[in-house]
Amino acid sequence: xxxxxxxxxxxxxxxxxxxxxxxxxxxxxxxxxxxxxxxxxxxxxxxxxxxxxxxxxxxxxxxxxxxxxxxxxxxxxxxxxxxxxxxxxxxxxxxxxxxxxxxxxxxxxxxxxxxxxxxxxxxxxxxxxxxxxxxxxxxxxxxxxxxxxxxxxxxxxxxxxxxxxxxxxxxxxxxxxxxxxxxxxxxxxxxxxxxxxxxxxxxxxxxxxxxxxxxxxxxxxxxxxxxxxxxxxxxxxxxxxxxxxxxxxxxxxxxxxxxxxxxxxxxxxxxxxxxxxxxxxxxxxxxxxxxxxxxxxxxxxxxxxxxxxxxxxxxxxxxxxxxxxxxxxxxxxxxxxxxxxxxxxxxxxxxxxxxxxxxxxxxxxxxxxxxxxxxxxxxxxxxxxxxxxxxxxxxxxxxxxxx
Amino acid sequence: xxxxxxxxxxxxxxxxxxxxxxxxxxxxxxxxxxxxxxxxxxxxxxxxxxxxxxxxxxxxxxxxxxxxxxxxxxxxxxxxxxxxxxxxxxxxxxxxxxxxxxxxxxxxxxxxxxxxxxxxxxxxxxxxxxxxxxxxxxxxxxxxxxxxxxxxxxxxxxxxxxxxxxxxxxxxxxxxxxxxxxxxxxxxxxxxxxxxxxxxxxxxxxxxxxxxxxxxxxxxxxxxxxxxxxxxxxxxxxxxxxxxxxxxxxxxxxxxxxxxxxxxxxxxxxxxxxxxxxxxxxxxxxxxxxxxxxxxxxxxxxxxxxxxxxxxxxxxxxxxxxxxxxxxxxxxxxxxxxxxxxxxxxxxxxxxxxxxxxxxxxxxxxxxxxxxxxxxxxxxxxxxxxxxxxxxxxxxxxxxxxx
Numbered sequence: 001x002x003x004x005x006x007x008x009x010x011x012x013x014x015x016x017x018x019x020x021x022x023x024x025x026x027x028x029x030x031x032x033x034x035x036x037x038x039x040x041x042x043x044x045x046x047x048x049x050x051x052x053x054x055x056x057x058x059x060x061x062x063x064x065x066x067x068x069x070x071x072x073x074x075x076x077x078x079x080x081x082x083x084x085x086x087x088x089x090x091x092x093x094x095x096x097x098x099x100x101x102x103x104x105x106x107x108x109x110x111x112x113x114x115x116x117x118x119x120x121x122x123x124x125x126x127x128x129x130x131x132x133x134x135x136x137x138x139x140x141x142x143x144x145x146x147x148x149x150x151x152x153x154x155x156x157x158x159x160x161x162x163x164x165x166x167x168x169x170x171x172x173x174x175x176x177x178x179x180x181x182x183x184x185x186x187x188x189x190x191x192x193x194x195x196x197x198x199x200x201x202x203x204x205x206x207x208x209x210x211x212x213x214x215x216x217x218x219x220x221x222x223x224x225x226x227x228x229x230x231x232x233x234x235x236x237x238x239x240x241x242x243x244x245x246x247x248x249x250x251x252x253x254x255x256x257x258x259x260x261x262x263x264x265x266x267x268x269x270x271x272x273x274x275x276x277x278x279x280x281x282x283x284x285x286x287x288x289x290x291x292x293x294x295x296x297x298x299x300x301x302x303x304x305x306x307x308x309x310x311x312x313x314x315x316x317x318x319x320x321x322x323x324x325x326x327x328x329x330x331x332x333x334x335x336x337x338x339x340x341x342x343x344x345x346x347x348x349x350x351x352x353x354x355x356x357x358x359x360x361x362x363x364x365x366x367x368x369x370x371x372x373x374x375x376x377x378x379x380x381x382x383x384x385x386x387x388x389x390x391x392x393x394x395x396x397x398x399x400x401x402x403x
Numbered sequence: 404x405x406x407x408x409x410x411x412x413x414x415x416x417x418x419x420x421x422x423x424x425x426x427x428x429x430x431x432x433x434x435x436x437x438x439x440x441x442x443x444x445x446x447x448x449x450x451x452x453x454x455x456x457x458x459x460x461x462x463x464x465x466x467x468x469x470x471x472x473x474x475x476x477x478x479x480x481x482x483x484x485x486x487x488x489x490x491x492x493x494x495x496x497x498x499x500x501x502x503x504x505x506x507x508x509x510x511x512x513x514x515x516x517x518x519x520x521x522x523x524x525x526x527x528x529x530x531x532x533x534x535x536x537x538x539x540x541x542x543x544x545x546x547x548x549x550x551x552x553x554x555x556x557x558x559x560x561x562x563x564x565x566x567x568x569x570x571x572x573x574x575x576x577x578x579x580x581x582x583x584x585x586x587x588x589x590x591x592x593x594x595x596x597x598x599x600x601x602x603x604x605x606x607x608x609x610x611x612x613x614x615x616x617x618x619x620x621x622x623x624x625x626x627x628x629x630x631x632x633x634x635x636x637x638x639x640x641x642x643x644x645x646x647x648x649x650x651x652x653x654x655x656x657x658x659x660x661x662x663x664x665x666x667x668x669x670x671x672x673x674x675x676x677x678x679x680x681x682x683x684x685x686x687x688x689x690x691x692x693x694x695x696x697x698x699x700x701x702x703x704x705x706x707x708x709x710x711x712x713x714x715x716x717x718x719x720x721x722x723x724x725x726x727x728x729x730x731x732x733x734x735x736x737x738x739x740x741x742x743x744x745x746x747x748x749x750x751x752x753x754x755x756x757x758x759x760x761x762x763x764x765x766x767x768x769x770x771x772x773x774x775x776x777x778x779x780x781x782x783x784x785x786x787x788x789x790x791x792x793x794x795x796x797x798x799x800x801x802x803x804x805x806x
Contacts, residue, residue: 018763044783049804051785052792056805069805076806248806343406343763347803349796350765372767372781381783 002359003396006330007238007290008281010321011064013057013246014299014340015314016352016371020307025298025342026353026370029314033321034355034369037334041357043366044379046387047349048338054349057299060337061252065232065292066388074156075224076248081146083251084138088226093154093183096222097137097145098162099215100170102195107163107170111143112215113207118145120203121215128197131186141247147220149187155180155225161191162219170217187220194218231257232290236392241284243277244268244294259288270297270313274320282323285330289395294337295320302340310342331358331394333387334369351381360394405762406799409733410641410693411684413724414467416460416649417702417743418717419755419774423710428701428745429756429773432717436724437758437772440737444760446769447782449790450752451741457752460702463740464655468635468695469791477559478627479651484549486654487541491629496557496586499625500540500548501565502618503573505598510566510573514546515618516610521548523606524618531600534589544650550623552590558583558628564594565622573620590623597621634660635693639795644687646680647671647697662691673700673716677723685726688733697740698723705743713745734761734797736790737772754784763797 017024026034048055049063058079059069077094088094099118101109122139129135133151140146157176163169173187195217198204204214232240235256242253243261245268253260263280265273274295281293295317301310324332335354338347353374355366364378375381382390392398420427429437451458452466461482462472480497491497502521504512525542532538536554543549560579566572576590598620601607607617635643638659645656646664648671656663666683668676677698684696698720704713727735738757741750756777758769767781778784785793795801 019766022766024765045781050792051789052794052796052801054796054801054803056803059805073805341763344799349793349801371765375767375781375783376779381785 002329004329004331004358004360005289005395006285007391007395008285008324008327008330008332009064009290009292010324010332010334011061011292011294012298012317012334012336013294013296014302014338014347015317015336016339016350017302017310018339018341018343018348018350020342024371025307025310025314027372029311029318031314031318031369033318033325034334035367036325037332037357038355038366038369038373040363041355042362042364042379043353043355043374043377045351045371045375045381046335046354047351047381047383050383052349054347055338056347057246057337058248058252060384061249063384064335064337064387065252065256066235066385067256068385072227074227076222077146077224078226079248079251079255080140080144080222081148081251082255083247084140084146085254086136086138086146086148088148088229088255089150090226090228091150091154092226093149093156094224094226095147095220097147098219099143099145100217100219101213101215102170102217105169107166107168107217107219109213110162110166110219113213115143115215118143118215121198121201124197124201125194125218129190129193131190133186135190143215145218149183153179153182155183156223158184158187158223160221160223161187162221170219173220191218191220229255233257236290236388237397238289239287240290240292241288242292242294243281243284244292244296245272246294246296249294253292258292268296269300270309272297274317278320278323282327299340302342303345305342305345307342329359331356331361331391333391354379354382354387356391356394358394405732407732407734407761407763408692408798409688410794410798411688411727411730411733411735412467412693412695413727413735413737414464414695414697415701415720415737415739416697416699417705417739417741417750418720419739419742419753420705420713421742421744421746421751421753423745427774428710428713428717430775432714432721434717434721434772436721436728437737438770439728440735440760441758441769441772441776443766444758445765445767445782446756446758446777446780448754448774448778448784449738449757450754450784450786453786455752457750458741459750460649460740461651461655463787464652466787467738467740467790468655468659469638469788470659471788475630477630479625480549480559480627481629482651482654482658483543483547483625484551485658486650487543487549488657489539489541489549489551491551491632491658492553493629493631494553494557495629496552496559497627497629498550498623500550501622502546502548503620503622504616504618505573505620508572510569510571510620510622512616513565513569513622516616518546518618521546521618524601524604527600527604528597528621532593532596534593536589538593546618548621552586556582556585558586559626561587561590561626563624563626564590565624573622576623594621594623632658636660639693639791640800641692642690643693643695644691645695645697646684646687647695647699648675649697649699652697656695661695671699672703673712675700677720681723681726685730702743705745706748708745708748710745732762734759734764734794736794757782757785757790759794759797761797
C-alpha cells in the first residue's frame with residue numbers, strides 16, 4: 001500500500017525483438033531480475049508511437065517522456081545541438097554537421113578519416129566565421145558537430161549540403177520555400193568561410209603531412225527549428241535526471257532540462273559499464289524525483305544482427321539491475337524504447353513489453369519479462385505517450401478532470 | 404527468422420458472433436486449420452472501426468485496407484459504380500439505382516419482379532438520355548444499376564427518389580443544400596427521360612404481355628461524391644489483388660485499383676466454390692504482393708439467423724483453407740471484417756479475432772481461433788485501421804519516423 005513518490009524509468013534500448021527459432025532474445029536470455037520486476041507489478045505491451053509506426057530513438061524517447069513527437073519533433077539538428085550543451089532558444093534553427101574531406105569539389109570522405117580531435121577546428125570556425133546571423137558552432141562526438149543559427153526570420157526549410165554518400169559533389173544549400181532564401185544564403189556563406197579557415201588550419205596541414213585526410217569542409221544536414229520548449233519540470237513539476245551514453249538521449253534530456261549525470265565507462269555499446277550507470281541512477285534518485293536510465297547495448301546488437309551478443313547483453317543488463325529490486329517508495333518502470341529485431345537490423349514498429357512496479361501498483365499474473373508474457377498483463381496495450389500520465393497518477397501528481 | 408515479402412489477407416466475412424448457448428459459432432465449428440494458424444502466430448481482438456461502432460461491409464473493408472472510412476467513405480454510390488467497372492474521376496457524383504415497377508405514380512415493386520436481364524434497358528438509357536452533365540449508366544447485379552454524373556459543379560447533397568418501401572409514391576429528388584439545386588434538376592430530368600425510354604422499350608412490352616412487372620422507372624439513392632483516390636499501389640507501393648464474390652468488396656478493390664480476379668462458382672453464399680477462391684488467391688500471390696480473399700457465406704448465415712448453417716459453413720471454410728497452411732515467406736492474416744451475430748441478424752460492433760502468421764511474427768500462447776481465445780493473445784486489442792501499418796512493418800516496407 002502507500003503511494004510512490006519517485007520514478008525510475010529504465011529504458012532497455014532496442015531490447016525487444018521478434019522470435020528467432022520461436023523465441024525472442026528477451027525470452028531466451030537469463031533474466032531473473034527482470035522477471036521479478038514483471039511478477040511484482042503490472043505489465044503490458046506498448047506501441048512506441050502507434051501500431052505500425054517505426055520510431056527512431058529520438059521520437060521514441062520523446063514519447064516516453066510524454067512529449068508528442070508529432071508536435072515537438074522538428075528534426076535531429078535541435079537534439080544534436082542540445083546534446084552538446086547548447087542552450088536553445090525559440091526561433092533558433094539547428095543543424096547536424098560533419099567534418100569531412102573534399103578534393104576538387106568532391107566529398108572523398110564524409111567523416112574526414114573519422115577524425116576525433118575537432119575542438120580546435122570548431123573553435124577556429126566559431127571565432128573566424130562572420131555571418132548575417134548569430135552562429136553557435138560546437139564539436140560533438142567524433143567527426144560530428146552541431147550548429148545553431150540565431151536571429152530574426154530564419155527558416156529550417158533548406159536542403160542539406162551533405163550528399164549522404166562519399167564520392168559525390170558537395171551540394172549548395174537551397175531554400176525549399178521562398179522565406180528560407182536568406183537562411184540558405186547564410187548557410188552557403190558559412191560553408192565558404194569555414195572552408196577557408198579549415199583549409200589553412202595548422203591541424204589540417206599537419207594531417208596532410210602525415211597522410212591523413214584533412215577536415216577541410218563542413219557538411220550540413222538535419223535542419224530543425226526550435227519551438228517553445230516546455231521543460232520537464234514545467235510540464236510535470238518534477239526534478240528530473242537522465243543517465244545515458246548516447247548523444248541523442250542526452251540531447252533530449254538537455255533540451256527539456258533534465259540533469260545529465262555522466263557515468264565513467266558508459267559507452268552506449270555492449271562493453272558499457274552498466275553497473276556504474278545503475279549505481280548512478282540510484283544515487284540520482286536521492287535528489288531527483290524522476291530518473292531516466294537508458295541502457296543502449298541491446299539496440300546495437302540488434303542493428304548488428306548479433307543474436308548471441310544481444311542475448312548475452314540482456315543477461316548482463318539483468319545482473320546489473322539487481323540493486324534496483326529492493327528500492328522502496330518508488331515506481332520502477334522497465335521498458336524498451338522500441339524493438340530492434342535481429343532479422344530487421346533496424347528499429348521496427350513491434351510493441352515493447354512494459355512493466356511497472358511500486359507501492360499501489362496493481363499486480364497481474366505475468367511471470368516473465370518478455371514481449372509475449374507482457375501482452376497478457378493488466379495494462380493490455382498502451383502507447384508510450386500514455387506512460388508519463390499514468391506514472392504521474394500513480395505518484396499522485398495528477399489533477400482531477402471534473403469533480 | 405527472416406522477413407515476409409507478401410501478404411495474404413483472408414477475410415471471414417461476418418464469421419465472428421456472440422455466444423449461443425454459451426459458445427460462439429467459431430468456438431463450436433470444427434476448425435483445425437484456423438486453430439493451426441492461431442497457434443502459429445500472434446492473435447488479438449480487433450475493432451472494425453472503434454468500440455461500439457457497427458460497420459457496414461464497405462467501411463469495414465476500407466478500414467482493413469488502411470483507408471480511414473471517416474475520410475474516404477462518401478456513400479454507396481461510388482463503390483457500386485466502381486464495382487461495375489466504371490473508372491471514377493475526382494468530382495464525379497455516383498448513385499445506386501434500382502430498376503423498379505411504377506403504376507399510377509406508385510412504386511408497386513422496387514425490384515421489378517427481381518428482373519435480371521437489364522443490359523438492353525441500361526444501354527437504351529445510356530444512349531437515349533440527354534442531360535446537362537455527362538452520364539454513365541451501367542447495369543449491376545439483378546435489378547440494380549450504377550449511375551455516375553460527371554461535370555462541373557455537381558453535388559451529392561440530394562435526396563433519394565427511392566421511397567425504400569413498396570406501395571409508396573416515387574419521390575422527386577430534392578436538393579439538401581442550395582448548391583445542389585442543379586444536380587437535383589438533372590436527376591429529375593434523368594428520371595423523366597428514362598421513364599419514357601423504359602415505358603416503350605420492347606423488353607418491357609414483352610414483360611407486360613407475359614404478366615411480369617415492367618422495369619419502367621429508375622429509383623436513385625446512395626449519392627456520393629468521388630474524392631481524390633489514392634490507389635493501393637500509391638499508398639503502399641504494393642501490387643494488390645482482390646478475390647471476392649460480392650459487388651461491394653469488388654467495388655472497393657476496383658476503386659483503389661487492386662486487380663479483381665474472378666472465380667468460377669464464387670457466389671458469395673454458403674454454396675460458394677471456396678476451394679476455387681483459395682486456389683485463385685494462392686495463384687494470385689505469384690504475381691501480386693498483397694491478396695485480399697473475401698469469403699462471404701458466414702455473413703449471410705448471420706443475416707439469416709441460421710446457427711447450424713453458420714457453424715457448418717465455418718467448418719467448410721476451414722477445410723478450404725488447408726492449402727494456405729504451408730505457404731512460405733509470407734504473412735497470412737485471418738480476420739472477419741465484422742461480426743454478424745445470429746441473434747442480431749445484422750452486423751454488430753463486437754470486435755473480431757485476428758491472427759497473423761509468417762516469418763518474424765511473434766508467437767503467443769493462443770491455441771484456438773475464436774473471439775475469446777484471441778483476446779488473450781500477443782496483439783491485445785487493435786483496430787482494423789492499425790492492421791495494414793502493422794503488416795507493412797512486418798514486411799519491412801515502413802519508413803522510420805525520427806532517427
